[in-house]
Amino acid sequence: VSRFKIIESTLREGEQFANAYFDLEAKIKIAKALDEFGSAPRCFASSVSILTGIADIELTSPAASEQSRKDCEAICNLGLKAKILTHVRCHLEDAKIAVETGVDGLDVVIGTSSYLREHSHGKDMTYIKNTALEVIEFVKSKGKEIRFSSEDSFRSDLVDLLSIYSAVDKVGVNRVGIADTVGCASPRQVYDLVRTLRGVVSCDIETHFHNDSGCAIANAFCALEAGATHIDTSVLGIGERNGITPLGGLMARMIVADRDYVLSKYNIKKLKEVEDLVADLVEVNVPFNNYITGFCAFTHKAGIHAKAILNNPSTYEIINPQDFGMSRYVHFASRLTGWNAIKSRAEQLGLQMSDSQYKECTAKIKAIADVRKIALDDTDSIIRTYHHNLHSEQE
């Protein structure tokens, strides 16, 4: 599970997000940010070289438009550590344009489900297989890496799929891809298909999951459990409709599974920066409940939680916020608070009291919070006033 690689598709799938318009300057910013994210900090890297975690950055097809082609060339010329791939239809004409841009490899795709064969491109499986073989041979002859993927894999015929994957594997494709284009697959279906495919091909297996029914991260994890090697992601999950497996969400899942590997491969302290950059460019807010970077991702509120967290953060935190350069927050301005949280806040404010005084002060806060919503400032001033009155009583 842990030896996974990422194909970062913010600059391809992400461009299919409703709000995305990336000019070259924006694309360069994103590509550079992803390249940094994909390079483990020196202290974790081996002594010989800096490891690169994000294997590939995937770009929109240069056949999509003239500017897309120019942008693709410009990004290839940046000299990034990450490999640059472009995503094209499984057509010889597109492949010819793509190999001239300077990319390291091509991700080719064609629809294999009956929905897409009948209502989209209208080709049968024999045609698809022959075209795939022709494109693969051509791309390899140009010395480029190639991945072959079937679109809408989970609504395709299993026999068709395995037959085409095994044919492309035999001619030396670098990776095959499975795509849940419509977001219909469940983790168990993913596990079964990837496991079956693992027994049929010897090349790497890439997977791509849309999030229409909320399974994009779980499906990615199941794919890895079943032997997939690569996961497609985009920053904040942006993509067609409601998007795909988010980079940050996958990091959350994987750091729980294998922290050392994640820290050795990715510069995860950059996650927030990459997300803020993309959120800004596509004019959305980072969701409140976002993995790791959502504003309340490490906020603890109930008194029982706060007490335990203050004793030992592992009690209610599976991810250490500091790994991502984030910080934990103990929420104390509510009726659910407890005296340990108030004590900790009072200490932050430099106010010392006895335990029974903290308890009494907490009772006052809870009583007020029972009749109205209280803000942090309110709570602070209740604590200060309580503390002040203790002293004036003494005088």
Ligand code: HCA
């Ligand atoms: C799309 C194409 C794709 C391709 C995935 C892949 C999908 O429909 O826009 O190349 O593996 O979801 O099928 O993004």
Ligand code: CU
């Ligand atoms: Cu997609």
